[in-house]
Amino acid sequence: MIKQDTIVALATASGSGAIAIIRLSGDDAIAIVDAHFKSVTSSKSLIKQKTHTIHLGHIVDGKKEIDEVLVSVFKNPSSYTGEDVVEISCHGSSYIQQEIIQLFLRNGCRMANAGEFTLRAFLNGKLDLSQAEAVADLIASDNEASHQIAMQQMRGGFSSEIAKLRSELLNFASLIELELDFSEEDVEFADRSQFKSLVDRIILVLKRLIDSFAVGNVIKNGIPVAIVGEPNVGKSTLLNALLNEERAIVSDIAGTTRDAIEDEISIGGIGFRFIDTAGIRDTEDVVESIGIKKTFEKIEQSQVTIYLFDASVISNTVEKSESVKQELEKIKNKYPQKPLLIIANKIDTLNDIQLAALQNQIEGVQLLSAKTGFGVEQLTNSLLNLINTGALRNNETIVTNSRHYDALLKAFEEIQKVKYGLDTGLSGDLLAIDIRQALYHFGEITGEITNDDLLGNIFANFCIGK
Amino acid sequence: MIKQDTIVALATASGSGAIAIIRLSGDDAIAIVDAHFKSVTSSKSLIKQKTHTIHLGHIVDGKKEIDEVLVSVFKNPSSYTGEDVVEISCHGSSYIQQEIIQLFLRNGCRMANAGEFTLRAFLNGKLDLSQAEAVADLIASDNEASHQIAMQQMRGGFSSEIAKLRSELLNFASLIELELDFSEEDVEFADRSQFKSLVDRIILVLKRLIDSFAVGNVIKNGIPVAIVGEPNVGKSTLLNALLNEERAIVSDIAGTTRDAIEDEISIGGIGFRFIDTAGIRDTEDVVESIGIKKTFEKIEQSQVTIYLFDASVISNTVEKSESVKQELEKIKNKYPQKPLLIIANKIDTLNDIQLAALQNQIEGVQLLSAKTGFGVEQLTNSLLNLINTGALRNNETIVTNSRHYDALLKAFEEIQKVKYGLDTGLSGDLLAIDIRQALYHFGEITGEITNDDLLGNIFANFCIGK
Numbered sequence: 001m002i003k004q005d006t007i008v009a010l011a012t013a014s015g016s017g018a019i020a021i022i023r024l025s026g027d028d029a030i031a032i033v034d035a036h037f038k039s040v041t042s043s044k045s046l047i048k049q050k051t052h053t054i055h056l057g058h059i060v061d062g063k064k065e066i067d068e069v070l071v072s073v074f075k076n077p078s079s080y081t082g083e084d085v086v087e088i089s090c091h092g093s094s095y096i097q098q099e100i101i102q103l104f105l106r107n108g109c110r111m112a113n114a115g116e117f118t119l120r121a122f123l124n125g126k127l128d129l130s131q132a133e134a135v136a137d138l139i140a141s142d143n144e145a146s147h148q149i150a151m152q153q154m155r156g157g158f159s160s161e162i163a164k165l166r167s168e169l170l171n172f173a174s175l176i177e178l179e180l181d182f183s184e185e186d187v188e189f190a191d192r193s194q195f196k197s198l199v200d201r202i203i204l205v206l207k208r209l210i211d212s213f214a215v216g217n218v219i220k221n222g223i224p225v226a227i228v229g230e231p232n233v234g235k236s237t238l239l240n241a242l243l244n245e246e247r248a249i250v251s252d253i254a255g256t257t258r259d260a261i262e263d264e265i266s267i268g269g270i271g272f273r274f275i276d277t278a279g280i281r282d283t284e285d286v287v288e289s290i291g292i293k294k295t296f297e298k299i300e301q302s303q304v305t306i307y308l309f310d311a312s313v314i315s316n317t318v319e320k321s322e323s324v325k326q327e328l329e330k331i332k333n334k335y336p337q338k339p340l341l342i343i344a345n346k347i348d349t350l351n352d353i354q355l356a357a358l359q360n361q362i363e364g365v366q367l368l369s370a371k372t373g374f375g376v377e378q379l380t381n382s383l384l385n386l387i388n389t390g391a392l393r394n395n396e397t398i399v400t401n402s403r404h405y406d407a408l409l410k411a412f413e414e415i416q417k418v419k420y421g422l423d424t425g426l427s428g429d430l431l432a433i434d435i436r437q438a439l440y441h442f443g444e445i446t447g448e449i450t451n452d453d454l455l456g457n458i459f460a461n462f463c464i465g466k
Numbered sequence: 467m468i469k470q471d472t473i474v475a476l477a478t479a480s481g482s483g484a485i486a487i488i489r490l491s492g493d494d495a496i497a498i499v500d501a502h503f504k505s506v507t508s509s510k511s512l513i514k515q516k517t518h519t520i521h522l523g524h525i526v527d528g529k530k531e532i533d534e535v536l537v538s539v540f541k542n543p544s545s546y547t548g549e550d551v552v553e554i555s556c557h558g559s560s561y562i563q564q565e566i567i568q569l570f571l572r573n574g575c576r577m578a579n580a581g582e583f584t585l586r587a588f589l590n591g592k593l594d595l596s597q598a599e600a601v602a603d604l605i606a607s608d609n610e611a612s613h614q615i616a617m618q619q620m621r622g623g624f625s626s627e628i629a630k631l632r633s634e635l636l637n638f639a640s641l642i643e644l645e646l647d648f649s650e651e652d653v654e655f656a657d658r659s660q661f662k663s664l665v666d667r668i669i670l671v672l673k674r675l676i677d678s679f680a681v682g683n684v685i686k687n688g689i690p691v692a693i694v695g696e697p698n699v700g701k702s703t704l705l706n707a708l709l710n711e712e713r714a715i716v717s718d719i720a721g722t723t724r725d726a727i728e729d730e731i732s733i734g735g736i737g738f739r740f741i742d743t744a745g746i747r748d749t750e751d752v753v754e755s756i757g758i759k760k761t762f763e764k765i766e767q768s769q770v771t772i773y774l775f776d777a778s779v780i781s782n783t784v785e786k787s788e789s790v791k792q793e794l795e796k797i798k799n800k801y802p803q804k805p806l807l808i809i810a811n812k813i814d815t816l817n818d819i820q821l822a823a824l825q826n827q828i829e830g831v832q833l834l835s836a837k838t839g840f841g842v843e844q845l846t847n848s849l850l851n852l853i854n855t856g857a858l859r860n861n862e863t864i865v866t867n868s869r870h871y872d873a874l875l876k877a878f879e880e881i882q883k884v885k886y887g888l889d890t891g892l893s894g895d896l897l898a899i900d901i902r903q904a905l906y907h908f909g910e911i912t913g914e915i916t917n918d919d920l921l922g923n924i925f926a927n928f929c930i931g932k
Contacts, residue, residue, distance in 0.1 A: 095609060
């Protein structure tokens with residue numbers, strides 16, 4: 001192992017909190033902290049302390065005491081990075097955080113780059129590349145589904161699936177390459193029919209993984225839902241009603257306030273991004289027609305369309321009800337494949353006869369009162385049913401990372417060449433080349449095959465301190 | 467000791483970071499975490515682990531894995547609060563923080579109130595009241611001076627000074643009260659001349675502490691400096707020049723970005739708040755005269771006034787130079803006691819003859835070029851010299867807390883009554899009452915004397931998680 005310089009960074013969120021954690025990693029991490037640490041409880045130097053122990057004392061710069069801190073010592077290889085790691089838990093003022101980091105920068109540390117702690121963990125074999133990527137996903141996860149996928153990937157679920165395919169394929173590749181050594185004797189070490197069935201299995205798995213990317217992408221980025229509806233039909237009341245169902249769970253936890261979610265709402269653990277649009281009724285008005293164009297653009301970008309209208313208005317005038325029907329026709333004609341939910345809001349203002357008339361006039365309408373909450377649960381169920389969350393529930397591997405997706409597509413292409421080669425009785429040496437290519441792309445995912453550029457790209461997206 | 471319920475809160479700054487710390491304290495803290503923790507490295511339960519040890523594993527909710535975490539165990543009394551404490555270092559996503567806190571809330575914890583961890587530390591005798599208050603000051607400190615004072619107070623510097631006075635006074639109080647028991651025999655256990663000299667000494671110390679509050683207040687809240695100057699004389703360039711002197715130190719530390727300081731600048735470790743004002747030249751204009759009134763108001767609120775003008779303009783026209791002189795006269799007349807720094811900016815545009823003329827015309831002018839940096843250091847020295855930082859440099863106790871200040875004032879009043887009583891030969895029983903009162907106010911500072919309302923007020927100002 002080459003000598004690793006020691007890096008330092010703030011590991012907790014920036015800003016003021018009760019405490020903050022400053023993390024150091026590298027060959028001199030413990031010695032550097034020890035030189036500026038006065039223990040309260042022990043006369044032993046930190047270097048002599050056991051791994052995974054915590055020590056109360058002061059960080060001092062010469063005679064100046066910077067803070068009373070807890071120092072956690074992790075010795076290589078039993079640390080996050082696999083190197084010697086020290087975590088300093090100090091009081092959470094920005095001033096103190098800065099003073100301590102500066103002290104270490106003046107005394108043998110350098111500032112960590114984005115993701116450098118995790119990069120070192122990868123380089124030291126503590127996790128593979130797809131697990132390292134899952135760390136960033138985990139930190140970015142803001143709903144149950146994306147969190148669950150990141151956790152599964154971090155635990156190595158995805159890697160082990162890829163690694164299994166890779167090792168089986170590698171086994172056959174070796175046999176075929178062995179045949180080449182004995183090519184003059186015309187032997188077949190690799191049983192072609194067994195190999196064919198393996199290739200078929202790999203194709204199936206790859207297809208499933210590739211297909212899962214659509215779901216994975218949706219889960220990671222949230223599902224865009226266009227709400228088409230004129231002003232005052234109750235769009236914001238509806239969003240609040242959807243939001244409240246979730247909020248109720250967390251309302252009693254002071255201090256863990258979520259960021260204002262605005263139009264992104266988590267329903268059943270999946271993020272939905274609601275995009276507000278104007279109506280699309282017929283018009284001669286130029287300004288209006290620009291609005292209509294935009295509405296269509298937003299429907300285009302969405303995966304689901306909710307058409308929301310005011311039930312009370314529609315049951316009073318025939319005209320209005322016709323205009324709703326026309327708008328719905330237009331949307332259906334333009335986007336026949338796109339799921340469309342038709343929601344009549346404010347049904348609390350209607351009597352039973354009016355309700356029956358409404359359901360008669362508009363086919364497939366769902367009744368809702370954002371005010372009373374009636375129909376909100378039915379709507380959330382409809383939304384969830386539209387998304388194929390089967391894979392998620394069955395705990396299957398879901399691909400969320402576009403780099404993995406690309407590698408899987410390439411591997412798929414190569415494997416299909418292998419299959420074609422087998423079917424057409426391609427010679428072993430040519431077959432071996434295609435297999436090697438497929439193996440290469442598998443290796444890219446887990447990081448057995450890598451290069452500095454790739455690593456640079458991946459870890460640049462991490463935050464500093466991770 | 468009564469059974470303490472277990473409290474939980476996020477201890478690090480809210481928002482997303484690489485890691486976050488969730489802290490639990492109370493009788494069941496370790497058991498509650500243990501019930502939802504699957505260790506990776508040890509089969510022993512957390513309850514059987516030693517204090518100050520760290521354990522890698524997963525936080526689980528039934529079969530659901532919430533996160534891979536490090537759990538730190540602190541056993542009573544060797545913890546911050548003096549109770550059993552567990553700190554969970556999890557991945558820093560808000561979603562994960564929330565999930566873990568919710569899990570513990572559902573399983574025997576309650577959400578901690580603001581400052582409740584430190585309140586418990588106080589109630590369990592881990593720190594006295596003034597030390598507890600210093601914790602909040604330390605977290606809020608944003609410059610070297612306020613940090614240094616808070617550290618000194620947290621280390622008990624202030625408390626021990628008060629405690630020493632209190633114990634000496636208590637000693638005499640006991641002797642005098644003993645006299646009362648033997649009042650018929652007319653004995654004097656308490657040597658009156660020794661007592662007088664003690665009272666004189668206490669008065670001296672109290673005076674010094676009370677006086678230090680002015681400096682302490684300034685250091686804690688920053689020193690307000692009014693900059694009087696018309697537009698375009700270079701106010702913002704000057705602020706940037708002052709700022710750059712400090713910024714240079716931290717510029718190479720990515721990831722530790724300070725919050726935008728705007729007009730608050732730390733000079734020599736002391737915070738200065740610069741308040742921008744318009745000029746104050748004579749005018750008939752109503753709008754202008756409102757501006758002038760505001761300028762005077764801001765000078766009023768400040769401790770220092772900087773009068774900034776454009777040197778290049780003044781050396782061209784006699785008129786302009788007269789107007790500057792008049793404005794200076796006005797300020798000096800209105801605020802004869804307030805320190806005034808007269809700064810001619812943009813002197814890089816002047817030749818030597820013009821410079822000499824300028825210095826001749828305006829008494830006490832300091833030459834400066836915010837652009838080239840000339841004179842900036844002289845200005846910062848002038849600002850620092852205006853503040854009595856002697857006490858700070860001599861490491862003397864400085865009072866920054868208005869609650870302490872109030873208690874010291876009251877103690878001072880009582881001690882003067884005692885002195886008067888001694889001088890006039892007041893009877894022992896009356897003397898004893900005044901001494902008790904003084905002792906009471908000393909006790910208020912360190913928390914020997916306290917009540918729920920007072921504690922409530924103090925700890926409500928803490929953040930949750932501290």
